Amino acid sequence: MTTDKPKGEFGLDAQPESTAEYLRSKWINIKTGDVGSAPIVVGIVLILIIFRSLSENYLTAFNVVNMQLQAAGLVTIAIGVVFILLIAEIDLAIAFNSGIAGVLTVLLLRPDVAGWPWWAAILAGLVTSSLLSLVMGLIVTRAGVPSFVVTLAGNLALSGIVLILTTQFSQAGTIRIEDPIVVGIAGTFMAPAVSWILLALGLALSAFLTYRTMQIRTKQGLATTPMPVVLTTYAGVTAVAAVIIGYSNTDRGVPLLALIVGGFLWFWTFMLQRTRFGRHVLAIGGNPEAARRAGINVERVRVIVFTLAGFMAGAGGIILASRLRSVSPSAGGGSLLLDVIAAAVIGGTSLFGGRGRVSSALLGALVITLINNGMDGLGLNSGVKFVVTGLVLLGAVLLDALSNRRSTS
């Protein structure tokens, strides 16, 4: 009933919402297929409880810092996967593409190979992986070959290049990183004071932006997120961040990588939700024909998405190399491809396109890292890890399919 609402027909938009109305519109979102991040947060808490009860060492400060380091590369690559999935494509070459960037950067740093300065080597790695994905994106859009096939071919070819490059310069294929700055990407930790100041700055900036948005919307007579909801969200995020930072500081401190990955997450969230580019990405995933009729250059946006995914894969590959302090023929191999795609999907990004958030890369990568690390700590072998990760992925895909069916019925 809208009779008691002076602004008339758009009852839910016309005035500051009450918390009850806010929850009601969230419920409509869930009914239309947007389950949000509630299931995954519950999942993360369950995982923490289970592994903590199985192992004393799981939640030590030392291991909490380790898990941040382990998740960083996954999150970075998975951000690109989120964008790929949003336009309803797939990139199976993404893992070895990250390997290429890592290997190339490390080789260019070596005095006996090229001896480039750290920034030039990193730049070359990022540009190469971006260009490789650009080419695959062009083949997908221009020739109309399904991305599944193009990137499957790319996956094989790039794995070959990683193998050729690594064995070319070293008998065993393992090449160490000597450059202190590249090693420092994953090997630097923030002083306690620095991490607290950064948290405070981040919160203040975010609170200011939220407040300004609410002010502008109120002036226009538009609905704003109810204050209790805003405060609860902030309290929750602050509490979690404070616990992690405080706990990490009793060990080596918060890794610099947390700041780098946080920057990536913030930037791509901004791109997806606040810019025209992001809006077009979502539209193409939801209804490519509608996007085309609206005058959007669909092919161009798709190629850009492939390229940015290649860039993020490159960044992730360099982070992974830095953490291992070396590259080997298995760079980008193993379960990395499964892990990054699973991370995006487990985090709540739909395989059917159009539905998802950048933050799902973080949440999904956390789940995978928490499980892998927990099982490693219990001394379980890789077989068990694969089975469990596979089952978690299956669960996430089932949830995705169910909510997709709801949204299209």
Add this chain to the structure above:
Amino acid sequence: MNALVGDNGAGKSTLIKGLAGIYEFDEGQVYFDGEPVSIKRPQDASDLGIEVVYQDLALADNLDVVANMFLGREEMNGVVLNETAMEATARQTLDSLSVKTLQSVRLPVAGLSGGQRQSVAVAKAVMWNSRVVILDEPTAALGVAQTRQVLDLVRTLADRGLGVVLISHNLHDIFEVADRITVLRLGQGVGVFNRRETTQQEVVHAITAGTLKHVPGMADDDD
């Protein structure tokens, strides 16, 4: 208000896709306000003030009402989407069309009923100070009450002085709202009728047996 009618395959949808800039015409000339114009891209059509509401709606289900109405023509504030301005304009437009059933313009289109979706599609078309709105089968998938709602909306557009082209299979609807009726058969115009001076029988006859200037597959003989 001009109604465009014809049997399946008569070329109605193809004709309007050409006008909308989705297909390019192979031959012939499009006149707008008496001036010859060329429409090669959707952008050209919207520059002229031609907006099309498609049969299959062309809304992205995952986006909300505001995002759909501004798709491809988002209002910007620097590099950032100007969400407040878009939301306010969207609500004004829907208000001015007396669309009464939407609860929120911030809900995904997936959650709307067929009539509501059609209303959003129409509102999207008129928001751009358009001069001609082409509606392709706007009531094909709707129930009785929703059809009523959409026809009223269409009539509102015409009364505001917009050129409206209504494509429909439903002669009943057409005789209720249209002023002029153009009949297409096998890709050719076979008759233009004034609604007040014609009958449904006459129009049906033109649709099924209108005289063709030339029959596809047969040599032309000009009489």
